[in-house]
Amino acid sequence: MRRFLFLLVLALAGCGVPAGYDVYVAAEDWNPSAPAMRDRAETFRQVSRAVGNAARAECARQPGGRNCDFVILVDLDPFESPNAFQTLDKSGRPLIIFTQKMIKSARNGDEMAFVMGHEAAHHILGHIARQLEYQKEAARIFGEEARAQGAGPEEIDLARELGAEVGRRSYTKQFELEADRMGTVITYAAGYDPLVGMAYFGRIPDPGDRFFASHPPNARRVEAVLETVTEMGLIQ
Numbered sequence: 001m002r003r004f005l006f007l008l009v010l011a012l013a014g015c016g017v018p019a020g021y022d023v024y025v026a027a028e029d030w031n032p033s034a035p036a037m038r039d040r041a042e043t044f045r046q047v048s049r050a051v052g053n054a055a056r057a058e059c060a061r062q063p064g065g066r067n068c069d070f071v072i073l074v075d076l077d078p079f080e081s082p083n084a085f086q087t088l089d090k091s092g093r094p095l096i097i098f099t100q101k102m103i104k105s106a107r108n109g110d111e112m113a114f115v116m117g118h119e120a121a122h123h124i125l126g127h128i129a130r131q132l133e134y135q136k137e138a139a140r141i142f143g144e145e146a147r148a149q150g151a152g153p154e155e156i157d158l159a160r161e162l163g164a165e166v167g168r169r170s171y172t173k174q175f176e177l178e179a180d181r182m183g184t185v186i187t188y189a190a191g192y193d194p195l196v197g198m199a200y201f202g203r204i205p206d207p208g209d210r211f212f213a214s215h216p217p218n219a220r221r222v223e224a225v226l227e228t229v230t231e232m233g234l235i236q
């Protein structure tokens with residue numbers, strides 16, 4: 001919605017919408033004109049190539065027969081808040097999308113690689129589909145429990161909604177830690193240092209150990225990375 005409003009404002013201001021604006025562009029084709037972004041873009045293109053290859057290889061190694069043909073994109077809207085996420089296109093191809101503010105907020109290639117590896121891991125581990133299953137299952141259990149206690153249709157609906165939310169929140173944290181672990185493996189395979197990359201956690205707000213936080217505490221995530229590099233024999 002915000003995006004639509006922004007475009008509307010641009011149109012009303014009479015500047016029109018510049019061609020190709022407000023779309024995603026492949027990392028490989030991203031050539032920002034702002035001098036301050038040029039070096040970042042070069043690093044980002046290198047990271048995309050290396051992490052893209054490492055993610056495809058890791059994906060092919062895992063069971064599940066998923067589409068491993070990752071595409072890495074940049075959101076051309078310079079106002080979009082710092083974010084990186086994964087989704088699927090209509091044909092089921094995995095997309096990893098970075099906003100420009102996210103690319104700017106990374107201090108080095110290791111941090112970009114770490115975030116990208118983490119997003120790729122969400123796809124390889126099938127988190128979108130698994131999360132939907134958990135949500136449905138928790139909604140069903142909460143609904144049945146409400147019914148068993150004699151709740152009416154509206155209360156049962158509310159209980160289902162609450163169940164879906166509880167299911168979503170509780171599994172999101174588990175998925176984040178799983179993605180941090182596999183993301184560490186991908187980052188290293190791509191030639192970047194996950195221990196440098198994970199410094200990114202130190203700069204994002206710590207959700208703390210609250211049940212309704214969508215992410216685990218940063219300390220828990222750092223621990224997951226350290227355990228993984230220890231298992232890989234990179235540190236003792």
Ligand SMILES: [Zn+2]
Nearest residue numbers: 118122176179
């Ligand atoms: Zn995540």
